[in-house]
Amino acid sequence: xxxxxxxxxxxxxxxxxxxxxxxxxxxxxxxxxxxxxxxxxxxxxxxxxxxxxxxxxxxxxxxxxxxxxxxxxxxxxxxxxxxxxxxxxxxxxxxxxxxxxxxxxxxxxxxxxxxxxxxxxxxxxxxxxxxxxxxxxxxxxxxxxxxxxxxxxxxxxxxxxxxxxxxxxxxxxxxxxxxxxxxxxxxxxxxxxxxxxxxxxxxxxxxxxxxxxxxxxxxxxxxxxxxxx
Amino acid sequence: xxxxxxxxxxxxxxxxxxxxxxxxxxxxxxxxxxxxxxxxxxxxxxxxxxxxxxxxxxxxxxxxxxxxxxxxxxxxxxxxxxxxxxxxxxxxxxxxxxxxxxxxxxxxxxxxxxxxxxxxxxxxxxxxxxxxxxxxxxxxxxxxxxxxxxxxxxxxxxxxxxxxxxxxxxxxxxxxxxxxxxxxxxxxxxxxxxxxxxxxxxxxxxxxxxxxxxxxxxxxxxxxxxxxx
DNA sequence: TTCTCAAAAATATGATCAAATATTTTGAAC
DNA sequence: GTTCAAAATATTTGATCATATTTTTGAGAA
Numbered sequence: 001x002x003x004x005x006x007x008x009x010x011x012x013x014x015x016x017x018x019x020x021x022x023x024x025x026x027x028x029x030x031x032x033x034x035x036x037x038x039x040x041x042x043x044x045x046x047x048x049x050x051x052x053x054x055x056x057x058x059x060x061x062x063x064x065x066x067x068x069x070x071x072x073x074x075x076x077x078x079x080x081x082x083x084x085x086x087x088x089x090x091x092x093x094x095x096x097x098x099x100x101x102x103x104x105x106x107x108x109x110x111x112x113x114x115x116x117x118x119x120x121x122x123x124x125x126x127x128x129x130x131x132x133x134x135x136x137x138x139x140x141x142x143x144x145x146x147x148x149x150x151x152x153x154x155x156x157x158x159x160x161x162x163x164x165x166x167x168x169x170x171x172x173x174x175x176x177x178x179x180x181x182x183x184x185x186x187x188x189x190x191x192x193x194x195x196x197x198x199x200x201x202x203x204x205x206x207x208x209x210x211x212x213x214x215x216x217x218x219x220x221x222x223x224x225x226x227x228x229x
Numbered sequence: 230x231x232x233x234x235x236x237x238x239x240x241x242x243x244x245x246x247x248x249x250x251x252x253x254x255x256x257x258x259x260x261x262x263x264x265x266x267x268x269x270x271x272x273x274x275x276x277x278x279x280x281x282x283x284x285x286x287x288x289x290x291x292x293x294x295x296x297x298x299x300x301x302x303x304x305x306x307x308x309x310x311x312x313x314x315x316x317x318x319x320x321x322x323x324x325x326x327x328x329x330x331x332x333x334x335x336x337x338x339x340x341x342x343x344x345x346x347x348x349x350x351x352x353x354x355x356x357x358x359x360x361x362x363x364x365x366x367x368x369x370x371x372x373x374x375x376x377x378x379x380x381x382x383x384x385x386x387x388x389x390x391x392x393x394x395x396x397x398x399x400x401x402x403x404x405x406x407x408x409x410x411x412x413x414x415x416x417x418x419x420x421x422x423x424x425x426x427x428x429x430x431x432x433x434x435x436x437x438x439x440x441x442x443x444x445x446x447x448x449x450x451x452x453x454x455x456x457x458x
Numbered sequence: 459t460t461c462t463c464a465a466a467a468a469t470a471t472g473a474t475c476a477a478a479t480a481t482t483t484t485g486a487a488c
Numbered sequence: 489g490t491t492c493a494a495a496a497t498a499t500t501t502g503a504t505c506a507t508a509t510t511t512t513t514g515a516g517a518a
Binding site: 007009045048049050052053054055056057058066076080081082084087088093103143144146147149150153157184 | 236238274275277278279281282283284285286287295305306309310312313316317320372373374375378379382386
Binding site: 007044045049065066146 | 497499502504505506512513
């Protein structure tokens with residue numbers, strides 16, 4: 001049995017990463033090395049290395065004065081992410097479609113069921129996790145490591161802010177795009193799959209954008225108006 | 230005098246980064262922490278942190294067995310970079326054009342002069358450095374930090390392989406696109422500037438691609454045929 | 459306010475331990 | 489006696505930790 005021992009710095013990296021992706025650490029929150037050392041009961045060196053990695057990925061932000069925080073997105077940064085996600089993620093889907101097999105669609109359906117369950121239970125964290133898993137199970141199928149890494153970085157950047165709005169407007173979540181995506185995969189219909197993922201990205205990013213432009217009160221209405229179309 | 234001291238790990242990061250970008254470290258080359266500690270005359274912790282950062286950026290590759298190398302690009306990876314660079318970098322130019330002022334174009338012209346001098350002297354390293362500076366002086370003018378970080382990562386990934394081919398075919402370098410770009414900036418002509426950068430990216434990446442497909446002997450001819458168009 | 463200084467946090471060093479690779483040794487078969 | 493491969497050993501490198509040093513912050517005094 002090949003049980004490769006995962007180095008501490010790798011394990012710590014993954015733990016902090018999840019804390020960022022799934023809402024334990026929120027935008028603007030200061031992150032101290034010492035603090036993480038205590039919370040995670042780890043040594044300073046592994047925590048330090050994990051933080052450097054996450055900073056390089058844009059999941060954390062190194063302020064000038066040796067302070068580190070979870071980034072708060074500005075409006076222009078949201079626009080950048082909007083553009084970048086729409087450039088990279090549909091491409092991953094396009095590559096993945098011809099490589100998709102029944103195993104993949106079955107797996108995606110499983111994840112999507114968990115996702116829907118989480119939504120109906122109002123389980124935000126569950127929603128975030130299964131949504132993440134859905135997208136990256138799909139993206140990984142493309143076998144395109146560089147684009148995948150870019151997508152990972154983009155999710156790490158968008159994740160915390162996305163969580164912020166979803167936490168407030170969980171009821172407006174529209175998982176329909178996932179169904180469409182899976183069906184398109186089964187039909188080897190790349191164009192439809194790409195469009196579904198594009199729409200999925202737009203839905204999420206639009207909410208973040210609306211909150212930034214109009215403040216908290218706006219996102220709800222915006223989403224409702226989209227639903228009414 | 231406010232001389233904020235740059236932390237060792239930051240300085241080391243920058244040094245290793247340059248070694249990767251400008252050809253001291255070549256694709257496939259194993260990189261050891263201990264080795265860098267000796268070469269750079271540094272402590273293990275700063276080197277370690279710098280390596281984690283560079284690994285996250287794709288400038289280095291962590292093999293399973295705790296080994297680290299400068300990545301060798303596969304053909305599919307080159308295609309990924311091709312696509313990603315063409316997605317991100319022209320967008321940065323598009324954003325930069327309306328923000329460009331005389332100071333910027335003057336600076337770019339300066340860099341471009343150095344670049345041309347380096348080419349006529351057959352100074353590969355100089356070429357690489359000024360080419361890098363040209364692109365990122367332009368990209369930075371966009372004021373789009375996230376897209377800029379993505380572009381940086383893409384250059385770190387493409388750089389070593391690009392150097393490999395340029396080192397062999399320095400005489401085929403076509404810096405014309407830079408002239409076109411600067412003039413387009415002066416005319417606030419975003420479309421032309423974007424197209425020039427696209428062509429610039431294509432020229433470089435095509436050479437890498439050709440070498441990967443047909444081996445060393447092919448790139449020269451391919452470039453010539455492009456010139457003959 | 460501005461300055462000083464102590465506490466807290468980040469940074470960096472070097473030592474120690476563990477893991478992986480490289481080298482040598484061993485021993486059986488031919 | 490030679491060859492080859494497996495075992496044993498040595499060496500290199502990576503991972504982590506404890507500790508010392510430096511930097512920053514922020515409270516309180518001038």
